[in-house]
Amino acid sequence: MSKKVLITGASGLIGSQLTHLLLQRGYRVAHLGRTKRAGNIPAYVWDIHKQEFETGTLHEVDVIINLAGAGVADKRWTAARKKEILESRTKSAALILKMLQTESHQVTAVVSASAIGYYGFGSAQVFEEEAKPGNDFLATVTRHWEEAIDSLGALNVRVVKLRIGIVLSNKGGALTEMARPVRWFAGSPLGTGKQYLSWIHIDDLCNLFIYAVENAAMHGAYNAVSGQWATNKELTKTIGKVLHRPVWPLPVPGFVLKIILGELAHLVLLGSKVSADKIKQSGFELKHTNLYQTVRNLLAGV
Numbered sequence: 135m136s137k138k139v140l141i142t143g144a145s146g147l148i149g150s151q152l153t154h155l156l157l158q159r160g161y162r163v164a165h166l167g168r169t170k171r172a173g174n175i176p177a178y179v180w181d182i183h184k185q186e187f188e189t190g191t192l193h194e195v196d197v198i199i200n201l202a203g204a205g206v207a208d209k210r211w212t213a214a215r216k217k218e219i220l221e222s223r224t225k226s227a228a229l230i231l232k233m234l235q236t237e238s239h240q241v242t243a244v245v246s247a248s249a250i251g252y253y254g255f256g257s258a259q260v261f262e263e264e265a266k267p268g269n270d271f272l273a274t275v276t277r278h279w280e281e282a283i284d285s286l287g288a289l290n291v292r293v294v295k296l297r298i299g300i301v302l303s304n305k306g307g308a309l310t311e312m313a314r315p316v317r318w319f320a321g322s323p324l325g326t327g328k329q330y331l332s333w334i335h336i337d338d339l340c341n342l343f344i345y346a347v348e349n350a351a352m353h354g355a356y357n358a359v360s361g362q363w364a365t366n367k368e369l370t371k372t373i374g375k376v377l378h379r380p381v382w383p384l385p386v387p388g389f390v391l392k393i394i395l396g397e398l399a400h401l402v403l404l405g406s407k408v409s410a411d412k413i414k415q416s417g418f419e420l421k422h423t424n425l426y427q428t429v430r431n432l433l434a435g436v
């Protein structure tokens with residue numbers, strides 16, 4: 135019988151695409167989320183705050199892919215939102231631990247999302263997996279998230295954490311948001327425009343998740359990035375070129391973004407350079423490493 139993969143937070147950007155790819159490759163897939171969704175995929179419900187899950191969730195599951203987490207860029211970072219961003223990740227990991235401890239199961243591996251936010255911001259160095267965690271809000275969240283995921287290792291399951299970069303997709307996320315003003319002839323760099331974005335094509339990311347499911351030699355943290363980085367200005371100009379739109383040289387000033395977005399503005403005004411060497415050394419082949427071709431593939435479908 136084919137392997138069965140349970141995906142948490144599967145209704146989101148990555149989970150939707152990953153589900154599609156896993157099914158194409160002959161895997162059986164089940165979803166675990168906050169609400170029951172109608173559809174062909176078996177779906178189970180959990181409540182991370184009550185630490186409860188539906189009976190049967192782990193039935194025949196071989197691998198768990200953990201994607202659950204409140205979107206970091208979806209809302210202003212009020213104190214309540216910051217708490218939700220953190221707890222949606224740590225409590226999800228805690229509930230996976232509880233499920234594995236209390237249910238009889240055949241799970242051999244958990245492959246979890248993490249984020250390059252782990253390292254903090256800055257372009258003075260290229261971050262490899264051994265680098266120390268940063269100390270800003272996102273870095274602190276990611277460190278706690280990874281610690282919660284690491285605790286699963288005590289249960290004799292293989293644990294892989296993919297520190298995901300900025301996912302480029304045409305169905306949502308950073309590229310969709312950046313392309314919107316460009317389409318409307320209002321594209322300009324943000325802040326200095328010099329902040330580095332370490333990006334990955336969504337297809338490469340989903341293939342990397344599947345590679346981590348299949349490759350028993352993978353353990354611990356891996357950067358999930360293309361190994362190429364572009365400044366905010368370069369990416370905006372590339373979108374303009376693909377969409378045949380001008381990009382205005384005058385940037386949107388950082389202070390304006392801080393007024394509009396508050397602390398969340400850090401996410402668009404700061405960046406980092408992150409290495410893909412470790413995933414390449416593990417044998418994974420990235421298909422999309424050219425920025426122009428990646429943006430063209432996603433926005434122009436070629």
Ligand SMILES: NC(=O)c1ccc[n+]([C@@H]2O[C@H](COP(=O)([O-])OP(=O)(O)OC[C@H]3O[C@@H](n4cnc5c(N)ncnc54)[C@H](OP(=O)(O)O)[C@@H]3O)[C@@H](O)[C@H]2O)c1
Nearest residue numbers: 143145146147148167168202203204205222247249298301
């Ligand atoms: N996209 C990126 O550029 C990127 C970059 C770095 C890291 N990541 C990480 O990768 C993971 C998946 O990313 P994505 O882009 O697919 O995210 P997404 O589209 O926001 O989906 C995340 C899913 O998590 C669940 N969720 C949302 N709020 C929650 C809450 N308060 N408590 C528990 N579950 C909640 C939802 O699934 P249900 O409604 O089905 O429960 C949601 O569909 C996230 O953890 C994200 O932080 C993404």
